[in-house]
Amino acid sequence: MRKFYVAVCAVILSLSGMVSAQDLTQGKISGNLQLDAQVYRPDSAIGAFEVSERMLMNSFANIHYSLGSFNAGLRFESYLNPIQGFDKRYKGTGVPFWFASWEKESFAITVGHFYEQFGSGMALRSYEERNLGYDNAIKGARVIFRPYQGIVLKALIGNQRFFWESGPGIVRGIDGDFALNDIFKETTGLPRVTIGGSFVSKFEPSSQILVGENGDELLILPENVAAMSGRVNVNHKGFNVEGEYVYKYNDPSAVNNFIYKNGQSLLVQASYSTKGLGVILSGKVTDNMSFKSKRTEKGNVLDINYLPALTRQHAYTLSAMYPYATQPNGEFAIQSQVNYKIPKGSMLGGKYGIDIAVNFSRITELSRKPVNATTPIGEGGTLGYKTDFFKMSDSPYFQDFNIELQHKFNSDFKALVSWVNLKYNIDVIEGHTGDPMVNANILILDATYKFSKMNAVKGEFQHLSTKQDKGNWVQGMLEFTFAPTWFVTVVDQYNYGNDDKDRRFHFPTVAVGYTQNSNRLQIGYGKQREGIICVGGVCRNVPASNGLTITLTSSF
């Protein structure tokens, strides 16, 4: 650790020494800050329990320095204490992210912490999602080598972030990306083809894991676990076809109940688009693809890879109430979407046209069979199960059919209407064992009226109807915006359909925001329903709360 700091200081000092004072004036500093604070009032009726600190706060600030092709930066984070819904292990203050990087001819080198994605991320993806508290940054070194036009080779090694420490496993990876049209000249008129592949390996020292009926069988664990992937992307005129296949060697872990089955995942997407029309069809089969750098970890930390959920990310509160999260142990997913614009000027389309989007996705369990007559499916210490990779089972995890229409009637008024039909296996997805599948229908109406050049009012009406879980919900929102500076929002969510009359709660909130260029301050007060917030397929549970919320963000 000490050697690292000395090395970085030496690099900076030598660079400062090497360049003249005139060159140094070209160095630039930039950064950003975000602060989220909540003041909690106990409200046992909605399940908002007492918070002993009364106020909880998350904050982070990035500082970035760049001089020519040299960059260095750090992130300061402070959770005093982490707001509800964030892992309590974030408690404290420190600098968990720092790096230095430079480019010299065909090499780009980064030391310290960095984020990286190979292909679609199914073999390796290290990324951050600050609003979820998700951060699996790799701390070590990465080299990107571009020996020839169209060829990008990457190599990295490091440990992963684990709150204020590093995980026990070492992650190593190499990736090659070959844009054939850039490598071989004279390809005008031909499709654009890119192929790539990666090899990722983790090392974690063995540990004592006991399985079996009497809990006395000691497992022989693989210390090195590798995953390999291959991908291809073909693009021609309006067509795009891409596929990636990942194969992972045996990786017994807490997530898969310590089975020795290998894992695989295949993702294929095909799309066609032209002006006014876009069509896409995707399919993904995943089997036993959880890949962490700590085999006993079950939380949203230390993931080496990322398994994208092939579902539409809904942007409205009630349509996002039952969000899907990828099941790493296995799933079969298909999704299709059609985007169409009824042309401007046509009889139906009016002056501005009508945007139509139709989307359908369905995800089921993989069809599994036992390995032999005496071993139950998924038993620890065994090969787990067998699967016909390309067979969907009848047991659905999730199904979503939705239609959305948007139309601008005139320069002052526009509206959106959307209908969503959901089937949500709340037992598997949220762990509510024994609860029936939630069938929900959601209707959204969203209209905006500009009453002057810089001022507008937006109204939203949302309704969710279901006979399961908490029953029907209705939500109304009114938002006044005074561009580009102020906004005021009033919203209420009402669970009027709850079977239990005493639990038909209102969740009202009022919020005010002030924006000045890249600074923004938002203050809200009210009740927030217990639920799930998802960003990018990773979700976190937010408990019910009542009180004041302050968010400040700034970039310079």
Place this chain on the structure above:
Amino acid sequence: MKKTYLILLLSVLMVSVSYAQESAGGNKKLPSVTVKSLDGQAINTSELNNGGKPMIISFWALWCKPCINELTTIADVYDDWTTETGVKLVAVSIDDARSTAKVAPTVNAKGWDYQVLLDANGDFKRAMNVNMIPHTFLVNGNGEIVWQHTSFSEGSELELIEMVRKLNAGQPLQ
């Protein structure tokens, strides 16, 4: 001991910065990050340019309603903006692997004429210090960031085009 080295590191950075503060230019240039175009080509962000004319860079995502709002509102007046000021808009999508493949069909169906880039792992977003989207930057003919704004409400686009006009006229933007 660790804290001492950290302070030393920060002070070295501060010293280097104090030189930077004296520079006349003071504007940050576009960082050098690799992103992808909609047809799969690798693009280096430091090479983004509009032939010496102003450029708007807007970060958005399919799931971000105000972002789609902003880009749709500008799309309705984009031809007028381009004719009057020569400005070009580059729309950078931060959709990750979950939705990256949906960006092209959605954008083409909407008929947007922007240059759309895919920043699937957020490298460009991080290098530009973007926290919340929509976050929009105005870049001058020399590739320097001269103005930025976060969030969008009806009418904000009028402030944006006003900044482009001021930039073209050589007037100060603050």
